[in-house]
Amino acid sequence: MNDITNPAASRLEAPVVIPVEAYVSEAYVRAEGERLWPKVWQIACRVEEIPKVGDYVTYDILDESIIVTRTAPDRIQGFYNVCLHRGRRLTEGCGHTAQFYCRFHGWRWNLDGENAFVLDREDWGEALTNENLRMKQVRVDTWGGWVWINMDPDCEPLLDYLKPASSLLDPFELEKMRYRWRQWLNFPCNWKTALEAFNESYHARATHPQLTKWVDLIYWSRTAGRHACHGVATPREGGAAGGSGFGGVNVRDGQDPRTAAAEMMLEMEQTLDATTTRTIIEAAQRLPQELPPGTPAELVAAHMMASAARDDAARGVVWPALDPEKTAEAGFDWHLFPNSVILPGVTFALCYRARPNGADPNSCIFEVYVIERFPEGEEPKTEWVYEPDPTEEKWRLILSQDFQNMPKVQQGMKSRGFPGARPSPRQEVAIIQFHRMLAQYIGTGAPEAIR
Numbered sequence: 001m002n003d004i005t006n007p008a009a010s011r012l013e014a015p016v017v018i019p020v021e022a023y024v025s026e027a028y029v030r031a032e033g034e035r036l037w038p039k040v041w042q043i044a045c046r047v048e049e050i051p052k053v054g055d056y057v058t059y060d061i062l063d064e065s066i067i068v069t070r071t072a073p074d075r076i077q078g079f080y081n082v083c084l085h086r087g088r089r090l091t092e093g094c095g096h097t098a099q100f101y102c103r104f105h106g107w108r109w110n111l112d113g114e115n116a117f118v119l120d121r122e123d124w125g126e127a128l129t130n131e132n133l134r135m136k137q138v139r140v141d142t143w144g145g146w147v148w149i150n151m152d153p154d155c156e157p158l159l160d161y162l163k164p165a166s167s168l169l170d171p172f173e174l175e176k177m178r179y180r181w182r183q184w185l186n187f188p189c190n191w192k193t194a195l196e197a198f199n200e201s202y203h204a205r206a207t208h209p210q211l212t213k214w215v216d217l218i219y220w221s222r223t224a225g226r227h228a229c230h231g232v233a234t235p236r237e238g239g240a241a242g243g244s245g246f247g248g249v250n251v252r253d254g255q256d257p258r259t260a261a262a263e264m265m266l267e268m269e270q271t272l273d274a275t276t277t278r279t280i281i282e283a284a285q286r287l288p289q290e291l292p293p294g295t296p297a298e299l300v301a302a303h304m305m306a307s308a309a310r311d312d313a314a315r316g317v318v319w320p321a322l323d324p325e326k327t328a329e330a331g332f333d334w335h336l337f338p339n340s341v342i343l344p345g346v347t348f349a350l351c352y353r354a355r356p357n358g359a360d361p362n363s364c365i366f367e368v369y370v371i372e373r374f375p376e377g378e379e380p381k382t383e384w385v386y387e388p389d390p391t392e393e394k395w396r397l398i399l400s401q402d403f404q405n406m407p408k409v410q411q412g413m414k415s416r417g418f419p420g421a422r423p424s425p426r427q428e429v430a431i432i433q434f435h436r437m438l439a440q441y442i443g444t445g446a447p448e449a450i451r
């Protein structure tokens, strides 16, 4: 039963090779600092992190640091995090404040960037004005429950930048989700090497062999504006992919989709703690009692999700109305250019953000977080947890498996024996697109024909 097809599934891109410079060159890191990061919309934080006026979060990218802060109940603003006296960084991390206060000589600014105090200001005569003492702003907008920043004053509006990802992802109502957990660490690899472990699923069979006990899948991958997405195309050898996205039930020939779904949901909780919820897991456990043997995978998936939706509604979590066709078109994994990957589900999403860690092309900051819809008032209190140990014990099985590849890829790419990356023209189009877009910003490193 190969009926979960998508037009993109049969499409093949021209095979290309991606030059290695984008991953290993210090000059390329500098070029990103000049031509990429100051020009693109980036996720600074979730809106929920700054609920009250005076709450702020700093977002650091290479040498730049941005403060995003709520300056009125309905207004979020962004400023360069630097004192306009002699350049001390004003603040760090996140917190709540009435004013930004420089610890060096005590200059102060109001939340909206207006200067509030200069010690012995008269010594400057008329040279310091309210205007030239104002903190320099960056563009800020919100979408999907995230606060986005852009340092380019002439940038296009966020929603235009995100097209068509925004319209395909809007039905998931990501803005109604709140953090469930969030962890981060540094990796000895380029930020792109890290992110590219998560914008394709071609690696699933070799890296996560335990997941193929239900079905071994081929994936489609396609561009979407400057972004890209991928989803399930078809089973590789027999079996059924029933339903789409994370509400789908996949089985090998001869497997009972009822028990397979029950086992799979539990296993995802134990080995990833993402891409499902307690409600769905419990609905899956009831499938063998509620459905007769022989129920096809697609009906099993529909029953599981309908019953989970009822249970969630009873506790105050009303599911968004998702159009199955649109959901299939959206796939289950989005790379939002340049540095976020989002795996959306009906009431949850698994998200990744990667950033360079200083000027070293071999080091990155990597963040993983799960957001979920909770009954109002029952959102858990979370904070960023630094978890440097990339083991199964600290990150669970699936991420620990992914984490093993990333530093090894970074090492391997430096070999004289490596001709450049050759992503799958069907299943890793997101990676090809990533480097096409990067080349547009940077001016070098475009994918080339394989010779």
Ligand code: FES
Residues within 6 Å of the ligand: 083, 084, 085, 086, 087, 088, 102, 103, 104, 105, 106, 107
């Ligand atoms: S550097 Fe900030 S007050 Fe002097």
Ligand SMILES: [Fe+2]
Residues within 6 Å of the ligand: 197, 203, 204, 207, 208, 398, 402
């Ligand atoms: Fe993986």
